[in-house]
Amino acid sequence: MTTTPETNSHIPLKVLDHTELFKDEVYTKQFETKREFENGADDAEVNRVLEWTRTWEYREKNFAREALTVNPAKACQPLGAVLAAIGFEGTLPIVHGSQGCVAYFRSHFARHFKEPVPAASTSMTEDAAVFGGINNLVESFANATALYKPKHIAVSTTCMAEVIGEDLFAYIRTARDQEAITQDYPVSYAHTPSFVGSHLNGYDVMVKGILDMVTELPEAKKAPETGGKPQLNVFPGFETYLGNLREYRRMLELLGVSPLILGDHSDALDSPANGEYDLYPGGTKLADAATAKHSKASVVLQESTMRRTAELVRDKWKQETVVLETPIGIRGTDQFVKEIARLSGQPVPAELTLERGRLVDALADSHAYLHGKRVAIAGDPDLVIALTRFVLECGMVPVHLVSTNADSSFKARMEKVLSASKFGDAATVWPEKDLWHLRSLVFTEPVDLLIGSTYLKYISREANVPLVRVGFPIFDRHHLHRQATIGYTGGLNLLTQLVNTMLDELDRSSLPHSFDAVR
Numbered sequence: 001m002t003t004t005p006e007t008n009s010h011i012p013l014k015v016l017d018h019t020e021l022f023k024d025e026v027y028t029k030q031f032e033t034k035r036e037f038e039n040g041a042d043d044a045e046v047n048r049v050l051e052w053t054r055t056w057e058y059r060e061k062n063f064a065r066e067a068l069t070v071n072p073a074k075a076c077q078p079l080g081a082v083l084a085a086i087g088f089e090g091t092l093p094i095v096h097g098s099q100g101c102v103a104y105f106r107s108h109f110a111r112h113f114k115e116p117v118p119a120a121s122t123s124m125t126e127d128a129a130v131f132g133g134i135n136n137l138v139e140s141f142a143n144a145t146a147l148y149k150p151k152h153i154a155v156s157t158t159c160m161a162e163v164i165g166e167d168l169f170a171y172i173r174t175a176r177d178q179e180a181i182t183q184d185y186p187v188s189y190a191h192t193p194s195f196v197g198s199h200l201n202g203y204d205v206m207v208k209g210i211l212d213m214v215t216e217l218p219e220a221k222k223a224p225e226t227g228g229k230p231q232l233n234v235f236p237g238f239e240t241y242l243g244n245l246r247e248y249r250r251m252l253e254l255l256g257v258s259p260l261i262l263g264d265h266s267d268a269l270d271s272p273a274n275g276e277y278d279l280y281p282g283g284t285k286l287a288d289a290a291t292a293k294h295s296k297a298s299v300v301l302q303e304s305t306m307r308r309t310a311e312l313v314r315d316k317w318k319q320e321t322v323v324l325e326t327p328i329g330i331r332g333t334d335q336f337v338k339e340i341a342r343l344s345g346q347p348v349p350a351e352l353t354l355e356r357g358r359l360v361d362a363l364a365d366s367h368a369y370l371h372g373k374r375v376a377i378a379g380d381p382d383l384v385i386a387l388t389r390f391v392l393e394c395g396m397v398p399v400h401l402v403s404t405n406a407d408s409s410f411k412a413r414m415e416k417v418l419s420a421s422k423f424g425d426a427a428t429v430w431p432e433k434d435l436w437h438l439r440s441l442v443f444t445e446p447v448d449l450l451i452g453s454t455y456l457k458y459i460s461r462e463a464n465v466p467l468v469r470v471g472f473p474i475f476d477r478h479h480l481h482r483q484a485t486i487g488y489t490g491g492l493n494l495l496t497q498l499v500n501t502m503l504d505e506l507d508r509s510s511l512p513h514s515f516d517a518v519r
């Protein structure tokens with residue numbers, strides 16, 4: 001039933017994927033029996049309710065709900081803190097809380113990046129939840145430094161630790177006093193309560209925590225060695241496209257600056273299979289990060305994500321802080337290039353001008369297939385804003401723009417983007433709405449294309465609308481996270497995804513006389 005044989009056979013053992021396996025009669029019968037046992041509603045009733053959930057009447061009820069979130073497009077704060085930590089050299093993220101939380105963070109990242117993610121837990125259980133988890137934290141420091149030998153520990157907290165008011169500053173001091181770690185061992189920390197905010201806030205406060213720590217290191221007194229080029233701090237934010245981190249570096253170097261990317265997890269989450277396992281590949285060097293205060297300026301590329309860090313740099317360090325929309329598409333990238341050229345005092349290199357021209361040419365080539373297509377976009381606020389600007393450049397019509405973890409400023413920023421294009425009139429902007437809201441929107445006001453994470457595939461299948469996977473997480477397609485989506489070259493990658501999805505759809509729905517070889 002499930003395998004081909006067997007002993008002494010040259011035919012390899014074939015283990016059926018569950019897609020095929022559960023088509024077997026044994027299982028289909030089991031499903032029927034289970035249904036009978038559960039005594040649920042009959043098919044006609046299920047279909048009646050299903051159809052009703054696709055109506056305007058249901059949409060109004062759905063949008064009236066206040067105290068319930070269904071299928072939110074966001075994760076919790078410590079998940080962001082873990083990503084922030086692994087962007088720095090030799091860093092072990094430790095999450096103060098129960099093991100299950102860290103198991104979730106590790107599996108979530110492993111499914112997206114297809115890489116193992118080092119992260120440890122202080123393993124709080126019932127007794128720690130009642131009496132406090134100081135012993136867990138002290139012991140975890142001793143064990144983690146002995147076993148995994150990190151250069152730096154970055155601690156964040158889970159819901160449970162925050163509910164009982166755990167004090168990381170005091171606990172870390174106790175760990176030093178009890179000699180679990182030495183007095184000068186580098187430890188950064190951030191309180192990341194998961195019942196407020198999202199992974200973006202967790203990322204932000206952990207980066208801020210790391211900057212607070214590294215800028216106290218002895219190396220912070222030294223000016224960076226950049227061979228005369230101006231050093232710029234670059235805050236990419238919660239960046240899940242490793243190709244973007246590499247593309248930022250390439251563009252910045254072309255523009256004549258020495259980029260200090262805070263933090264850079266591109267190697268940590270894309271390490272080669274060379275027969276050796278390195279627990280901490282890559283990451284921004286702590287000694288380099290320590291020089292961040294000496295940089296000429298800081299460039300923030302995810303406004304919604306990096307607010308606390310931007311405050312630190314602007315208000316405490318008194319450093320010029322340039323906050324840009326994520327540079328996706330022509331206008332976004334133009335703005336980025338212009339600002340960096342201003343900061344570096346160098347002209348825009350011919351190579352970038354050439355790449356820009358190629359993207360403009362490609363947009364013209366694909367225009368006929370994208371023009372006027374109605375699109376819904378969901379995801380993190382900075383990404384949704386940048387993607388909206390790009391689809392407008394493609395002549396597409398954004399209709400539903402949903403971001404569960406956006407706040408009220410999202411509408412104002414989006415308004416600016418939409419009003420700059422004549423294709424922006426049909427758009428409705430939905431901060432703090434979830435994917436169950438998006439489902440109602442798509443059924444009542446249909447679109448031609450969905451753009452967002454893997455979680456949108458359920459709406460895509462049910463509403464029969466193609467999905468272009470952009471954002472986080474992408475669990476069900478491989479290697480998209482390795483490519484760039486920012487810059488002119490990233491724009492070309494996104495355009496390729498968009499137009500080819502529309503062309504697949506065109507081929508799928510064509511009548512025989514229109515099933516052409518040339519598109």
Ligand code: SF4
Nearest residue numbers: 076101104158159194
């Ligand atoms: S929401 Fe709370 S319990 Fe759930 S994974 Fe995040 S920290 Fe853990």
